[in-house]
Amino acid sequence: MCEAPSHFYILQNNEPTIQAMTPALSISHLRKVYARGTVAVDDLSLDIAAGDFFGLLGPNGAGKSTTIHCITGISTVTSGEIRIFGVDAVKNYREARRRIGLSPQEFNVDTFATCRQILDWMGGYFGMERAERKRRAEMLIEKFDLVPHATKQFRELSGGLKRRVVLARALIHDPDLLILDEPTAGVDVELRMDLWRYLQELNHDGKTILLTSHYLEEIERLCRTIAIVNKGKIVQHGPKNEFFTEPGGLEEAYLRATGATPERIAAAAGR
Amino acid sequence: MGASINWVGLLTIIRREMTRLLRVPIQAFVAPWISALLFIFIFGYVVGGRISQIGGHSYLEFVLPGIVMLNVVNAAFLQSSSQVYFARFMRYVEETLVSPLSYVEMISGVLVTVVFRSVVTALGILVIAALFGASSVAGVGEFVFWVVGVAIVFGLLGNLVGLWANNFEQLTILNVFFITPLSFVGGVFNTIDMLPSWLQWMAWANPFFYFINGLRHSMIGFTEAPELLGIGVTIGLGAVMFVIVWRLYAIGYGLRE
Numbered sequence: 254m255c256e257a258p259s260h261f262y263i264l265q266n267n268e269p270t271i272q273a274m275t276p277a278l279s280i281s282h283l284r285k286v287y288a289r290g291t292v293a294v295d296d297l298s299l300d301i302a303a304g305d306f307f308g309l310l311g312p313n314g315a316g317k318s319t320t321i322h323c324i325t326g327i328s329t330v331t332s333g334e335i336r337i338f339g340v341d342a343v344k345n346y347r348e349a350r351r352r353i354g355l356s357p358q359e360f361n362v363d364t365f366a367t368c369r370q371i372l373d374w375m376g377g378y379f380g381m382e383r384a385e386r387k388r389r390a391e392m393l394i395e396k397f398d399l400v401p402h403a404t405k406q407f408r409e410l411s412g413g414l415k416r417r418v419v420l421a422r423a424l425i426h427d428p429d430l431l432i433l434d435e436p437t438a439g440v441d442v443e444l445r446m447d448l449w450r451y452l453q454e455l456n457h458d459g460k461t462i463l464l465t466s467h468y469l470e471e472i473e474r475l476c477r478t479i480a481i482v483n484k485g486k487i488v489q490h491g492p493k494n495e496f497f498t499e500p501g502g503l504e505e506a507y508l509r510a511t512g513a514t515p516e517r518i519a520a521a522a523g524r
Numbered sequence: 525m526g527a528s529i530n531w532v533g534l535l536t537i538i539r540r541e542m543t544r545l546l547r548v549p550i551q552a553f554v555a556p557w558i559s560a561l562l563f564i565f566i567f568g569y570v571v572g573g574r575i576s577q578i579g580g581h582s583y584l585e586f587v588l589p590g591i592v593m594l595n596v597v598n599a600a601f602l603q604s605s606s607q608v609y610f611a612r613f614m615r616y617v618e619e620t621l622v623s624p625l626s627y628v629e630m631i632s633g634v635l636v637t638v639v640f641r642s643v644v645t646a647l648g649i650l651v652i653a654a655l656f657g658a659s660s661v662a663g664v665g666e667f668v669f670w671v672v673g674v675a676i677v678f679g680l681l682g683n684l685v686g687l688w689a690n691n692f693e694q695l696t697i698l699n700v701f702f703i704t705p706l707s708f709v710g711g712v713f714n715t716i717d718m719l720p721s722w723l724q725w726m727a728w729a730n731p732f733f734y735f736i737n738g739l740r741h742s743m744i745g746f747t748e749a750p751e752l753l754g755i756g757v758t759i760g761l762g763a764v765m766f767v768i769v770w771r772l773y774a775i776g777y778g779l780r781e
Contacts, residue, residue, distance in 0.1 A: 325622045328781040347624035355622050361615035365547065377536025378623035
């Protein structure tokens with residue numbers, strides 16, 4: 254396991270192996286300072302291999318969402334470099350963004366729009382022609398069991414259905430890199446299982462996935478590579494199996510990396 | 525950055541905003557038409573019936589361009605400021621921020637809806653005025669220039685305010701304290717020489733005077749200022765506003781965290 258990574262992992266025979274090739278996502282010395290002086294991300298470097306299922310773990314306020322916002326253009330970058338499949342995400346942002354799909358933590362949707370409109374508009378922003386938008390939208394509406402809700406306004410939907418719409422929206426343009434910021438927050442167990450299955454399918458089909466979550470079980474089950482973020486820095490990073498070579502597994506590693514007290518770590522170990 | 529225009533993306537922004545606009549037809553179109561009807565009836569027809577002609581035109585014909593311009597300015601400013609502010613407030617602006625749209629495409633998408641709303645508002649007022657026998661348009665091209673040009677200027681100003689405002693109160697400040705007062709003293713109801721001499725210089729420094737005067741010339745041929753000066757002021761303001769708004773988009777002001 255390493256700190257301040259300068260390399261990334263790629264699957265070979267279903268095992269992550271250190272490789273040097275164009276990563277799906279490469280973040281180098283990223284720093285984000287908000288207007289009031291809060292340092293949200295501090296010299297964060299990270300590479301994610303094409304085809305990886307990468308988990309970003311960290312407590313609230315660790316800098317996970319800010320990192321994602323910097324990658325996708327929702328936040329400006331104070332300093333550092335972000336590359337999407339080798340393309341500079343700031344200088345060549347149009348080219349870089351074509352390859353990213355984002356499912357954000359908070360719903361950023363015109364709540365008066367219908368599910369179908371939300372998908373159609375998003376496909377349009379990405380320059381998809383009408384027939385292609387319609388085909389992809391209908392496929393995703395079916396895939397996410399949204400058929401009975403396709404003409405309902407977003408505000409009329411339950412939390413779980415809203416989450417599905419936002420996830421479908423992230424996939425409308427068939428991105429190569431899918432970024433999911435706590436996609437199963439507020440979702441019931443059944444839907445969570447369905448989403449997990451679908452995400453595994455997508456990853457199996459070649460999509461690179463960056464997932465943030467508070468659920469250790471989710472990260473443990475889905476991801477092949479894991480990074481733990483605390484106070485804007487990556488404090489631990491490596492293939493999932495490396496987290497399980499130490500006693501206590503991912504949970505203890507997480508607690509240690511995020512500065513939990515020895516009593517708390519001991520309590521977790523005793524469970 | 526790819527230099528090609530994302531036409532589908534631009535058309536999608538326009539479609540989205542048209543959908544949003546047409547959800548509130550009473551607020552967007554019927555309200556200004558009723559307001560214009562009242563202005564035309566009271567000031568043009570009732571009061572105007574007791575006022576002698578101005579420059580060979582009835583008072584109703586004289587005030588009508590001002591009434592049209594007041595409503596064009598309001599329509600443009602309200603459309604763009606609320607469009608941009610609500611997209612920020614409800615956070616769906618992030619949909620466009622994460623997509624491969626250029627800043628020019630984002631701004632143009634706003635402006636097309638602004639121009640549509642302004643033109644429909646203006647045409648509706650002309651229809652209402654026709655019922656009172658006053659809706660002549662002497663120069664159609666010139667009329668279109670003034671309606672579209674002024675709509676773009678105030679669409680850009682509204683865009684700027686939509687980026688700046690952090691609450692609904694701030695969204696209305698410019699309209700209440702600057703746009704409405706300046707437009708009323710810009711010659712809607714009177715000629716410059718009707719003003720006290722100490723106030724006349726202020727009219728020449730007021731861009732609304734050029735907008736109203738230009739539209740009035742396009743409709744009834746009456747003018748108090750050189751045409752080219754007004755056209756220059758409008759194009760100059762539009763260009764300056766566009767550069768400011770484009771720059772604000774580029775640095776992410778009000779849009780990006």
